[in-house]
Amino acid sequence: MKGVLLVNLGSPNSTDPKDVKKYLDEFLMDQRVIDVPFWLRSFIVRGIILNTRPKKSAAAYKKIWWDEGSPLIVLSERLQAKVQDKTDIPVGLAMRYGNPSIKSGLQELYDKGVRDLLLVPLYPQFAMATTETIVVLAEELRNEFFSDMKITDVPAFYNKPEYIKALSNSIKDYLSDKEYDHIMFSYHGVPERHIRKSDVTKSHCKIDGSCCNTPSKAHEFCYRHQCFQTTKNVMNELGLEEDKVTTTFQSRLGVDPWLQPYTDRTLVNKAEKDGVKKLAIVTPAFVSDCLETLEEIAMEGKEEFLEAGGEEFHTVPCINDNDEWVAVLAKWINEFKES
Structure with missing residues (x-):
């Protein structure tokens, strides 16, 4: 059975x-x-x-x-x-x-x-x-x-068209009546060493800005590549402009280097340096809303963005049910x- x-x-x-x-x-x-x-x-x-x-x-x-x-x-x-x-x-x-x-x-x-x-x-x-x-x-x-x-x-x-379509439609539906001038895709962070340990080729992953865009067997188990690819897939599905989208990583722990750019720092920089006033944020590493999305992003992230000069902050729910x-x-x- x-x-x-x-x-x-x-x-x-x-x-x-x-x-x-x-x-x-x-x-x-x-x-x-x-x-x-x-x-x-x-x-x-x-x-x-x-x-x-x-x-x-x-x-x-x-x-x-x-x-x-x-x-x-x-x-x-x-x-x-x-x-x-x-x-x-x-x-x-x-x-x-x-x-x-x-x-x-x-x-x-x-x-x-x-x-x-x-x-x-x-x-x-x-x-x-x-x-x-x-x-x-x-x-x-x-x-x-x-x-x-x-x-x-x-x-x-992350790369299955039917999943990307469902995720994209959920984002589009939630933001249909909201104004925003930038959209951030925030993924759960992991230490950089996890990426290298998961590299089945033992040589491809350099985390240098180019390896994720260079075809490799390593991508099957590369979290970093799959996060950036998820963002690209949704961008293509929704027709989002590249300069209006940022991919970041949240929830780091300890002193070892974790995947960057960091969500909290980017939220502040978007408001203070780039002049973003209305921001929408998506958390596609999670299927279900949880502490990281409901508290770290929707509460702490919103507070950081608004204190830095932002005006509107929209947290897109996970696809949930x-x-x-x-x-x-x-x-x-x-x-x-x-x-």
Whole structure:
């Protein structure tokens, strides 16, 4: 029997600092998120970060928490329900960190008789800390607990025309009655070393401004290339002018170099130096709105832009449970069902 498991990032169970601390521990102790030796990762996370960050993060979560719970979880559940309505094979939902876990998601489907699974990491672009960690954990769990289950994973879909069309239409619909003179595409940041580690050629990725535009096998697993390509794809679909669009990266951590340009600094520069007054911002690294989009961008980013002299700031929602996106997912699932 065939089935599907949608997997998103995850969220704390509540805004209580204890729950946030537990979530951050699982998240930041992932060797594909902070990719240093265990002893050093443990020192950084458990010796430093978890002694200070949970209270601050809990306060941030409180700003965006819904009555129904975590926005990311609620939106993921809505997506799951809509997709399930469009297919007759079981569609499960799991989170890489927190609950419901990938193990529980696999178990629920296994108990229903699923032995041929389509794993759908809900990330348009490939990255060590997103798609790869989901696929690797699912395979480890399969080997240990579900050895007779076959798992097929959906690769990065940043370049699939049907996804780009759904994303572009959601942006166009949201901005149809709003004025803006510049549009920013802000992607979740990762350390530059992650890009080099994911380079299957071991030589292509230089992060020098040209490698992402030079055809290479490395692009299949290059987060940086896939982010810039996502922006280009949407620009082409919507007919956006190149000088009216900027691609940036947010949410850096630590002192190592991360992908640039940085979103927060660019927001200020756009207002102060470039004279941008009305800005729209899109976050295409995320399928579902979450802390990074609802608090870091829609609240902190807006404040930074307005304080720097901007006048209007429009945060375009993620595609969430958008009907066209639901139809795209259902199409991929039903193709898998018929294969």
